[in-house]
Amino acid sequence: MSRKNKRKSAEISESPEVSETTEQPQTSEASDSIDELTFEPTIELADEPSEPTEPNSTEEIEPIQSEPVNFSTDEEFAYAYTPTDADTPSESKQPKEKRGKIKFPKASFIKWPALDYIIAITPLIVWATMLFGTNVLVIVGIAVGTAVGLELLFSLISRRSILDNITFPIVIGLLTACLMPPTAYLWLPALAVAIVVVIRNIVNVLLGFNIINPFAAMMVILFFAFPEALNVFATDGTLAYTPLYYLQNNVIPEISIIDLALGTHYGLIGEISIFLIAAAFLYLVIRKVIKWHLPVAMLTTAFGYHHLFRPEDINPTMFIQMSLLSGAIVFAAVLIATDFSATPQTTGGRILFGILCGALTMFLRTIPEISEGVFFAILALSLITPALDAPFQKVPFAKEKK
Secondary structure, X not given: OOHHHHHHHHHHHHOHHHHHHHOOOOOHHHHHHHHHHHOOOOOOOOOOOOOOOOOOOOOOOOOOOOOOOOOOOHHHHHHHOOOOOOOOOOOOOOOOOOOOOOOOOOOOOOOHHXXXXXXXXXXXXXXXXXXXOOHHHHXXXXXXXXXXXXXXXXXXXXXXXXXXXXXXXXXXXXXXHHOOOOOOOOHHHHHHHHHHHHHHHHXXXXXXXXXXXXXXXXXXXXXXXXXXXXXXXXXXXXXXXOHHHHHHOOOOOOOOHHHHXXXXXXXXXXXXXXXXXXXXXXXXXXXXXXXXXXXXXXXXXXXXXXXXXXXXXOOHHHXXXXXXXXXXXXXXXXXXXXXXXXXXXXXXXXXXXXXXXXXXXXXXXXXXXXXXXXXXXXXXXXXXXXXXXXXXXXXXXXXOOX
C-alpha cells in the first residue's frame, strides 16, 4: 500500500461519522439516559396576547345549558353527593361537650313574676285555712280551676298555647280567692273569676289598652249584684261583724292591735293578717315585681287623712290604728292597686295614684252603705291612669339639623 492510501485510511478511521457507525449499539436504558443528558426539551413560547376585542353586538350569546344528570341507582346518587372531608368540620373545630353537668330544659310556661305572686299569696291562704277550715281550700280550688279552664278556652279561640304562661291564670285564681269571704257560696268564686277574665281578655282588648283594674271592677260588680253574698258569716251561720263594720259606726272593736295585725278575726281570706301582707310586700319589692311608691303613698295618705278628719268622741290614736289595720286597704294597696293592667308607669304617676286612692278610700269609708271603699277608689283612679302619667312623662324633643 502506498503512503497516500495509508494516510486516507487513517483519516477515515479518525472521523466521527465512521466512529459512530463502527461502535456497537447500546441498550435502550443507556440511550434514554444519554438523551436526557444530551438533549434539552424545547420550550415553545406562546403567542403574545392580543388586545381584547369588543363583542359584536349583532352576535347573540347562547346560554350554556347543562344536561341533567341521571342516576340509575340510589347508590350512585349517594356516592355523588357524599360530603368530603373538606365539607365537614374537623374534630378540633367542633365544640367539645362539657361532661359532668346535667342540663335541664328551660320551662317556657313558668314566668317568674307570676311565680313570685304565687309565693307571696300562698302564706295568706295557709293562714286562713288554719283559722276558718278546709272550706278555704275548696274556694281556692274552684277559683284556680275556673281561671285555668277559661284561659284554656281563650287559648283555643286565639289559637295560642296555654303552656306559654300557665302560672298567670293560677295567680288570677289565687287573688280572686283572697277577695272572697271564707264562708262564701261555692258559685261565687267561679263567677268572680269569670268577671276578671272577661274584663282582662275582652273589655280591655276592645278598648285597645288596659284601663280597667279587673279585680276592683269585679268587687264593685259583685257589691251591686250580690251584696249579701259578700258578707262574712261565723261558724254557727250567724252574720259575723268585721272590725271595719264597727269603725264605720264610730265604735272601737273589742280586739287588740296584735290580734288585728296577726289576723285572728273575721274578714276576707286575704285581708286578715297584716304581718303576712307586709312580708308579701317586702318579698315582691325585693324581687322587683312591684314598686314601693304606690302602696307607701296610699297608706301614708290614709294615715294623714284620719289625723285631719277623725271623730271627736273616739280615741284618735286607737281609731287611726284600727282603721289602717282593718279592712282590705293594706291588701288592696299591695296586691290589687299594683296590678300591671292599670298601674301608672312613671314614679310620679304611681305616687299621685296612691295619694288620691288613699284619700278617696278613707272618704268612702265614712259612707255606711259601702262596706269597703278601697275597691271603688282603685276602679275610679284606674280609669284616669293615662292622665296621672301625663304630667310626669318625658317628651323627647327633636334636634335641629345644622
